[in-house]
Amino acid sequence: MIKLWSVKKDEEAANKKKPRMTAAQLRVQKDLTELELPSTMTTHFPDPADVLNFTLTITPDEGIYKGGVFKFTFVISGGYPHEPPKVRCTQKVYHPNLDLEGNVCLNILREDWKPVLNLSSVMIGIQYLFLEPNPDDPLNKEAAEDLRRNREGFIRNVQNSMKGGTVKGETFDRVLK
Amino acid sequence: MTAAVLNGVPNGIASSSSSSSKLASYLSDETRFASIDKILDRKGPWTDERFEGGQGTKDFLRTQSKILVIGAGGLGCEILQNLALTGFNDIHVIDMDTIDISNLNRQFLFREVDVGKSKALVAAEFVMNRVPGVKVTPYHGKIQDHPISFYEQFNIVVAGLDSISARRWINATLVQMAQEDEEQLKPLIDGGTEGFKGQARVILPTVTSCYECSIDMLTPPTAFPICTIANTPRLPEHCIEWASVLEWPKVHKDKKLDTDDPDHIEWLYQQASARAAQFKIEGVTWALTQGVVKNIIPAIASTNAIIAASCCNEALKIATACAPYLNNYMMYVGNDSVYTYTFEHEKRPECPVCGGESLTAEAGRYWTLERFIESLTNRQDLQISKPSLSYSKGALFWPSPPDVFEATKPNLDKLLSDLLDEEEGIVVTDPALPVSVNLSIKYVDAEEPAQ
Numbered sequence: 245m246i247k248l249w250s251v252k253k254d255e256e257a258a259n260k261k262k263p264r265m266t267a268a269q270l271r272v273q274k275d276l277t278e279l280e281l282p283s284t285m286t287t288h289f290p291d292p293a294d295v296l297n298f299t300l301t302i303t304p305d306e307g308i309y310k311g312g313v314f315k316f317t318f319v320i321s322g323g324y325p326h327e328p329p330k331v332r333c334t335q336k337v338y339h340p341n342l343d344l345e346g347n348v349c350l351n352i353l354r355e356d357w358k359p360v361l362n363l364s365s366v367m368i369g370i371q372y373l374f375l376e377p378n379p380d381d382p383l384n385k386e387a388a389e390d391l392r393r394n395r396e397g398f399i400r401n402v403q404n405s406m407k408g409g410t411v412k413g414e415t416f417d418r419v420l421k
Numbered sequence: 422m423t424a425a426v427l428n429g430v431p432n433g434i435a436s437s438s439s440s441s442s443k444l445a446s447y448l449s450d451e452t453r454f455a456s457i458d459k460i461l462d463r464k465g466p467w468t469d470e471r472f473e474g475g476q477g478t479k480d481f482l483r484t485q486s487k488i489l490v491i492g493a494g495g496l497g498c499e500i501l502q503n504l505a506l507t508g509f510n511d512i513h514v515i516d517m518d519t520i521d522i523s524n525l526n527r528q529f530l531f532r533e534v535d536v537g538k539s540k541a542l543v544a545a546e547f548v549m550n551r552v553p554g555v556k557v558t559p560y561h562g563k564i565q566d567h568p569i570s571f572y573e574q575f576n577i578v579v580a581g582l583d584s585i586s587a588r589r590w591i592n593a594t595l596v597q598m599a600q601e602d603e604e605q606l607k608p609l610i611d612g613g614t615e616g617f618k619g620q621a622r623v624i625l626p627t628v629t630s631c632y633e634c635s636i637d638m639l640t641p642p643t644a645f646p647i648c649t650i651a652n653t654p655r656l657p658e659h660c661i662e663w664a665s666v667l668e669w670p671k672v673h674k675d676k677k678l679d680t681d682d683p684d685h686i687e688w689l690y691q692q693a694s695a696r697a698a699q700f701k702i703e704g705v706t707w708a709l710t711q712g713v714v715k716n717i718i719p720a721i722a723s724t725n726a727i728i729a730a731s732c733c734n735e736a737l738k739i740a741t742a743c744a745p746y747l748n749n750y751m752m753y754v755g756n757d758s759v760y761t762y763t764f765e766h767e768k769r770p771e772c773p774v775c776g777g778e779s780l781t782a783e784a785g786r787y788w789t790l791e792r793f794i795e796s797l798t799n800r801q802d803l804q805i806s807k808p809s810l811s812y813s814k815g816a817l818f819w820p821s822p823p824d825v826f827e828a829t830k831p832n833l834d835k836l837l838s839d840l841l842d843e844e845e846g847i848v849v850t851d852p853a854l855p856v857s858v859n860l861s862i863k864y865v866d867a868e869e870p871a872q
Contacts, residue, residue: 245740265848267633267773277809277819292828293815322586345671354644371724381648409512
């Protein structure tokens with residue numbers, strides 16, 4: 245058999261000990277410790293020893309959703325960053341890009357995910373949805389329709405829903421501070 | 422296609438009734454490996470200068486070398502067959518799967534009566550039965566369940582896997598082994614196929630680029646925009662994704678979708694069909710439903726045969742040095758013609774598995790972790806200011822996010838020697854580093870405990 249180690253160029257190997265860390269964990273360490281979140285976003289780790297599961301809280305300071313507190317769960321699999329993190333909203337929110345089960349319509353969470361993106365891009369992307377709800381990619385079709393047809397009415401619906409009110413027969417969670 | 426050679430009912434020499442004398446004369450027949458011997462007895466124009474050839478090389482191949490095959494599926498069956506017929510004699514095979522009826526068209530070591538049995542066990546049995554004298558040791562289970570020491574016994578690892586996570590795992594494991602002890606450098610020969618396309622590559626852990634180095638070359642998994650699925654389906658796949666991504670969690674709440682459970686697939690198929698009818702979309706079938714949710718890509722037997730042949734060629738060349746081995750990536754495209762392209766995939770310096778630097782950090786046994794981190798930030802060769810440290814138990818000290826900072830802050834006041842032993846490595850990341858640095862601590866006890 246070819247003496248493969250003779251192929252090795254640099255000889256100073258020895259005593260390179262490495263903790264058993266997967267590439268996914270290493271990447272999450274880099275992503276999380278280098279997050280620079282604005283004051284409108286905070287992370288919470290129910291178990292700080294498990295950095296692959298956490299929540300993100302967004303409190304928009306401008307726009308239609310100002311005054312609300314929105315919570316998302318992040319679940320990162322061993323396939324990260326080849327696979328995107330799984331993100332869900334834990335509340336029932338009246339929003340064109342969120343459905344009533346908490347699914348989020350954000351391109352980089354599915355079809356446009358690339359390994360060069362990171363957790364920061366996802367968080368900024370989600371926050372953007374609250375500043376600029378996008379009626380063209382709806383998950384909640386009625387909310388999108390409301391936004392497109394009558395922006396004033398949509399804003400009233402948002403304010404009503406954030407108080408825990410009912411919009412067109414659907415009751416939403418109270419998300420006010 | 423090489424597969425045809427072995428097709429039919431197993432009736433190998435070893436299993437025939439008047440076998441023992443026939444077997445003995447077969448095994449002692451020196452011309453048995455005549456065609457392989459031709460390339461092991463003399464040099465060729467491109468033979469490696471370290472090639473010795475002759476009996477020593479043959480003995481290594483046929484009696485000493487131990488080779489591990491990961492996966493006994495489409496590629497694995499071909500690989501096992503090729504290795505056994507090439508003269509590898511101590512073959513080990515590991516696979517966590519059981520045989521499904523849909524495997525039988527190409528996984529030629531299996532028969533209808535084998536459906537439901539372990540792939541590794543049946544494949545090993547079949548090869549030993551058909552190729553007298555060869556020893557195939559099967560393991561039914563996951564590669565992740567074996568400790569590093571298990572992998573130390575092999576000379577070469579050949580992988581015919583269909584999973585990215587399994588490849589990443591074995592790659593990282595072999596790289597780690599080579600980093601810790603260069604005598605433990607095991608070549609990884611990785612084959613992969615996807616329909617008419619395939620690739621074979623030789624990974625010499627820590628020497629050549631590794632699997633993780635090329636992770637960004639992977640085709641991203643097909644995903645449809647969730648709003649299209651929810652509102653404007655146009656393809657049968659949209660309807661199936663709607664059923665599995667949106668309807669399943671809505672109706673079944675916390676019950677996880679098991680894509681191997683026919684009842685679950687049936688439910689999705691019914692839901693997807695109803696939705697397709699509503700949107701006047703044609704083409705939702707049971708098979709397509711299963712294909713979409715399990716992300717099945719049609720397997721082509723000839724692609725597997727070609728890629729497996731290339732992998733086994735490399736195994737023979739590395740084991741005997743009879744010819745230069747692949748450097749280091751061969752891609753094959755069989756869609757329109759028989760096209761191959763070979764190139765050297767380069768190591769990625771910022772690869773999280775094989776890249777990054779390895780450094781030794783000197784420290785006193787009585788230093789606190791805080792003092793140790795300070796010594797790191799003072800190092801000219803690191804140029805870091807806000808390092809995050811992890812060790813085998815997880816985060817050692819992370820300055821952010823806040824919860825992890827709070828949880829790891831108490832470590833700052835602890836003594837290094839209470840936290841780590843000398844054997845233990847630390848991974849350091851920092852905004853200034855492209856990826857990470859692996860540190861090993863060397864205790865230089867000049868100081869007494871702090872007062």
